[in-house]
Amino acid sequence: MKKKKSSTPTPHDATFRQFLTQPDIARDFMEIHLPADLRAICVLSTLKLESGSFVEDDLRQYFSDILYSLKTTAGDGYIHVLIEHQSTPDKHMAFRLLRYAVAAMQRHLDVGHKKLPLV
Secondary structure (H helix, E strand, O other), rough: OOOOOOOOOOOHHHHHHHHHHOHHHHHHHHHHHHHHHHHEEEEEEEEEEEEEEEEOOOOOEEEOEEEEEEOOOOOEEEEEEEOOOOOOOOHHHHHHHHHHHHHHOOOOOOHOOOOEEEE
């Protein structure tokens, strides 16, 4: 018998995304999993879900899984939550994370902010 193909290619990613796009659940998750020194500077009660899709000049889309803006003790900031199930290691993961952070900073500047945010 042929195995039925899943309609969701990454069901674990979809489940985490579903939960973590709810600010109350995301806040609880971050209170548990953020390192204490980062948690101390984040005002988690100000979490606001942001679009995680970044379109560059060549029109290719890059997706950060979930992006939240929030206030920090030093001003505006963002928390980028990347939960991705991968069957093989990605040797370029650090570079991918850097691209997501830079894209979030660029969007922040593009809407008129003068200072770079903490990402």
